[in-house]
Amino acid sequence: MQDQVMQPEIATGNQPALKGIKVLDLTQFEAGPSCTEALAWLGADVVKVEEPNRGEPGRWGMSDRPDADSHYFIYYNLNKRSVTCNLKSEEGKALLRRLIAKADVLIENMAPGTFARLGFDYPRLSALNPRLIFAQVKGFAPESPHANYLSFDMIAQAMGGTMGVNGHPDEPPTRPGPTIGDTGTGMLMAMGIITALYQRMTTGRGQHIQIAMRDAMLNYCRTPMSRQAARDDQLPRGGNGVIGTAPGGLYKCAPGGIDDWCYIFAARGNGEHWRRLVKAIGREDLLDDPRMVDGPTRFQHKEAVDTAITEFTSTRT
Numbered sequence: 001m002q003d004q005v006m007q008p009e010i011a012t013g014n015q016p017a018l019k020g021i022k023v024l025d026l027t028q029f030e031a032g033p034s035c036t037e038a039l040a041w042l043g044a045d046v047v048k049v050e051e052p053n054r055g056e057p058g059r060w061g062m063s064d065r066p067d068a069d070s071h072y073f074i075y076y077n078l079n080k081r082s083v084t085c086n087l088k089s090e091e092g093k094a095l096l097r098r099l100i101a102k103a104d105v106l107i108e109n110m111a112p113g114t115f116a117r118l119g120f121d122y123p124r125l126s127a128l129n130p131r132l133i134f135a136q137v138k139g140f141a142p143e144s145p146h147a148n149y150l151s152f153d154m155i156a157q158a159m160g161g162t163m164g165v166n167g168h169p170d171e172p173p174t175r176p177g178p179t180i181g182d183t184g185t186g187m188l189m190a191m192g193i194i195t196a197l198y199q200r201m202t203t204g205r206g207q208h209i210q211i212a213m214r215d216a217m218l219n220y221c222r223t224p225m226s227r228q229a230a231r232d233d234q235l236p237r238g239g240n241g242v243i244g245t246a247p248g249g250l251y252k253c254a255p256g257g258i259d260d261w262c263y264i265f266a267a268r269g270n271g272e273h274w275r276r277l278v279k280a281i282g283r284e285d286l287l288d289d290p291r292m293v294d295g296p297t298r299f300q301h302k303e304a305v306d307t308a309i310t311e312f313t314s315t316r317t
Contacts, residue, residue: 016043023105028056032109033076034186040079052084109137122208132206141212156181160217165224168239185216245295251313281312
């Protein structure tokens with residue numbers, strides 16, 4: 001398997017983008033590990049540093065077998081090496097300092113202030129290795145009134161807006177299934193680290209970068225925020241539809257049970273997309289219907305739009 005993995009690289013002469021970059025990963029659960037896993041996919045040498053007894057909680061906290069790592073841990077820690085290090089001992093701290101001296105990146109997502117209290121704030125890290133990029137994933141920005149609070153995916157989504165804009169009209173907010181509070185934050189941090197590595201080529205020095213999970217969620221809410229900016233009232237939750245235009249939503253196919261995966265999503269697109277859609281469903285007569293002249297007008301007659309599309313999809317598998 002190793003030969004098969006290496007063969008394309010040898011044949012083409014191409015190297016992974018981050019080959020030669022050494023990353024110390026002191027993160028746990030998902031927001032940090034998803035970031036470092038992405039760096040590993042890009043070729044970085046990622047070494048996961050864990051406490052020596054049980055490892056990080058993601059290993060064992062969600063496993064149904066005491067003799068095996070959890071699937072959750074495996075999915076977020078591919079392509080990494082691992083070392084144990086007891087940071088509560090002077091020996092462990094000395095080991096970490098030796099690793100830091102040779103690293104390009106160190107990333108942690110411990111509780112606020114924990115890593116500094118262990119003796120590893122940025123001034124001391126920079127003294128050990130001026131080229132080191134020190135990355136921290138936290139729940140809230142350091143200037144936030146919640147700076148010292150812990151955060152997990154659902155907290156970031158609840159306070160960052162992604163739950164608030166998700167759900168059906170006149171119903172409570174809904175947490176999205178994908179864990180964008182964690183992995184979505186991790187991907188933005190990976191971007192920040194790669195940018196810092198690029199900037200280091202010019203400055204010759206590392207830097208301290210942080211990302212707040214709550215703030216990252218605001219980044220993913222820019223489309224509903226832009227729609228809210230044009231309204232005097234509160235933007236309603238749209239469910240599977242698109243507020244203000246039609247069509248937009250899921251349309252069932254045959255046989256059409258509640259757990260059936262056979263649905264088609266149709267979006268409003270633009271005028272040309274609407275013309276293509278009605279042609280595909282054999283309803284070109286709708287092009288002459290005054291209720292269907294444009295997206296906002298169709299939204300006022302959304303039931304007629306949905307009926308026309310469902311009549312087509314519900315008879316097809």
